[in-house]
Amino acid sequence: MNFSLYIAKRYLFSKSSNNSINIMTIIAASGTVIAATALFIVLSGFAGLKNLSLEYTSVVDPDLKLFPLEGKSFLISKEESLKMKAINDIQSYSKTIEERVILEFDGKKQIVTMKGVDENYTKVTPIDSMVYSGNWLEQGTNQIVSGGIIAYNLSYGVLDLTRNQKIYVPKPGKGQITSVKGAFNSLQTYNVGLLAINEELNSQYIFANIETTRYLLNYDKNQVSSVEFKLKEDANTIEVSEAIKTIFGDRVIIKNRDQLNDALYKMLNTENVAVYLIFTLVIIIALFNVIGALIMMILDKKASLNTLFNLGTTTKDIRRIFFLQGSLMTILAGTIGLILGFVIVFLQQQFSLVMLTSSIAYPVELKLINFFVVFITIVVLGILASKLASQRITRDLVKG
DSSP states (O other), X not given: OHHHHHHHXXXXXXXXXXXXXHHHHHHHHHHHHHHHHHHHHHHXXXXXXXXXXXXXXXXXXXXXXXXXXXXXXXXXXXXXXHHHHXXXXXXXXXXXXXXXXXXXXXXXXEEEEEEXXXXXXXXXXXXXXXXEEEOOOOTTSOEEEEEHHHHHHHTOOXXXXXXXXEEEEEOOXXXXXXXXXXXXXXXXXXXXXXXXXXXXXXXXXXXXXXXXXXXXXXXXXXEESEEEEEEOTTOOHHHHXXXXXXXXXXXXXXXXXXXXXXXXXHHHHHHHHHHHHHHHHHHHHHXXXXXXXXXXXXXXXXXXXXXXXXXXXXXXXXXXXXXXXXXXXXXXXXXXXXXXXXXXXXXXXXXXXXXXXXXXXXXXXXXXXXXXXXXXXXXXXXXXXXXXXXXXXXXXXXXX
C-alpha cells in the first residue's frame, strides 16, 4: 500500500512528457476546485438567506404559544393565570385574541386578521420596534396598528383624525339574517402606526387592544385565542411546555418557535436540498474530466506500467496506484476549493462585496456543517470516479 501511495504521489506531482495530458489534468483539477468553491458558496448563501427569512418572522413569534385544542378560543381562570406566573422560567406572557374581520376605509374594504393584544405583548415580542411610521398602541383606546400593505391598499396613513377605519365582525348566532346592519358588530378605530415585518404579515394583520377585540367578538373577560410566552435565556423549552400542559391539561396545544414556522422551515430545507443536488450534479460532471485525465495518464504511462509489472508489481497494485492518484487529486482540489470558498464568504461577511438591496448585503453564513458536506461530497464522488478509471487497467494492457 505504501509503495502504491508513493508512486501515486510521484505521478500526481510530476509532469507528463505529453503536454496535452498536463493540460487535461490541470482542467480536471481546476474544475473540481471551482465546483467545490461554488457548492460551498451556495450552501453558505442559502444559510444566510434562511436566517434572513426567519429573522423577520421571529420578531412576532414567541418562544412558546398556547392554542385551544378545539375551537377558536378557550377560557383562562384566575387560578390558571396565577399558576402560569409561578413558573420560574417564564419571563413574561401575553393573552391574545385573533379573528378575521372586515376593515373599511373611505368606501374601500378588505378582509384582514385582527389580533387583539394586551399590555404585555411588547414584552413577549419586540413588535413595536417594527413600526416604521407612527406609534404603537395606547392601552384603553380604539387605536389600531396596520401592516403597511393593508394601509397602502386602502389608501390611509397615520393619525388621520378627520377620517377613521371601521371594523366589521359577523355576530355569532343562528337563523336567517334579516338585515346587514344587524348581522355585524362594528367599531370606529384610528390607525396610529404602520408595520413592516414581512410581506405576508404586512398584507394580512392589524393589531388592536384586546378590549377592542373582545367587544367586537362578544368574548368574556377571561376568553382568549392564545397565550404567548417569552422564556428566560437559560430556560428549558420542553420542561416549560410540560409545566404549562400540567396547568391546562389536554384542552390545549403548545408550539415552540420552530413548530410555528414549520411550513417555512420545510420550504427552505427543500430548496437547500434541491440546490445541493443540482450542484452535486455539476461536481459529477466536473469529475468526468478526472476520469478522462486518469485514463489518458494510464495510456501515457503504459511503458512504465509494463516495467513495474515485470518487476513483480501485480495488476491490483497498479490499479491501486491510479485509484490513489485520482483520490488524492480530488481531495487536494476539494480542499483548495473549500479554502477559496471560505475566503470569498468571509470577505462577503466583512466587506459586503455583493448587495441584495442598496442597504442590505447579500446574506451569507459560515457553518461547520457546510465544510463537512462539501468535503464529504467531493471525497466520495472523487473516490468513485477514481475507482471507475482505475478499473480500465487490465493484465493485457499492462503486459502490452
